Amino acid sequence: DAKTTQPTSMDCAEGRAANLPCNHSTISGNEYVYWYRQIHSQGPQYIIHGLKNNETNEMASLIITEDRKSSTLILPHATLRDTAVYYCTGGYQKVTFGTGTKLQVIP
Amino acid sequence: EAGVTQFPSHSVIEKGQTVTLRCDPISGHDNLYWYRRVMGKEIKFLLHFVKESKQDESGMPNNRFLAERTGGTYSTLKVQPAELEDSGVYFCASSQTWSGRETQYFGPGTRLLVL
Numbered sequence: 255d256a257k258t259t260q261p262t263s264m265d266c267a268e269g270r271a272a273n274l275p276c277n278h279s280t281i282s283g284n285e286y287v288y289w290y291r292q293i294h295s296q297g298p299q300y301i302i303h304g305l306k307n308n309e310t311n312e313m314a315s316l317i318i319t320e321d322r323k324s325s326t327l328i329l330p331h332a333t334l335r336d337t338a339v340y341y342c343t344g345g346y347q348k349v350t351f352g353t354g355t356k357l358q359v360i361p
Numbered sequence: 362e363a364g365v366t367q368f369p370s371h372s373v374i375e376k377g378q379t380v381t382l383r384c385d386p387i388s389g390h391d392n393l394y395w396y397r398r399v400m401g402k403e404i405k406f407l408l409h410f411v412k413e414s415k416q417d418e419s420g421m422p423n424n425r426f427l428a429e430r431t432g433g434t435y436s437t438l439k440v441q442p443a444e445l446e447d448s449g450v451y452f453c454a455s456s457q458t459w460s461g462r463e464t465q466y467f468g469p470g471t472r473l474l475v476l
Contacts, residue, residue: 295450
């Protein structure tokens with residue numbers, strides 16, 4: 255599985271875009287990049303995934319660099335309910351969570 | 362569509378006792394995973410079932426932990442005998458694999474406290 259590096263924490267003003275970076279320089283060519291989040295003590299929640307192209311769904315957008323060594327998760331209009339720990343992971347099957355980025359959305 | 366469910370939501374037991382956690386995956390999902398977070402640590406993988414077979418149990422901490430998935434539907438994780446360091450939150454996830462990708466859907470977790 256790819257080793258990932260994320261900032262420990264970030265703040266974002268409510269209503270603004272939250273951009274969460276992730277480095278995954280060891281990801282192999284056929285491994286998808288996945289993002290999950292954990293809100294407080296709930297179970298982790300799937301957000302989005304991608305391989306090479308940028309992706310968008312109802313929750314977020316995912317920008318993957320051309321060399322696939324890094325990606326950015328974008329929450330276009332962060333709300334207080336988006337306060338959570340965000341995890342990026344590469345690989346297949348079992349999820350390696352790491353420490354993630356603790357995003358605090360500020361009113 | 363019902364999500365992944367776990368039972369019980371909380372369990373408090375004494376050291377040396379036995380506890381059995383249950384996970385009901387999303388209907389039709391062949392893959393079932395167990396993870397846990399012990400206090401202050403990251404969420405760690407425990408094991409992976411494909412239908413009723415154990416695909417990967419490399420994360421199981423020791424032989425006090427026994428996971429089963431009879432019939433390829435729900436799964437149980439038994440801890441016998443429980444130790445203090447087993448306290449934490451146990452998550453279950455399920456998924457269906459297609460085209461080399463796999464999105465896992467997690468349950469709410471079982472919070473285990475061993476006294």
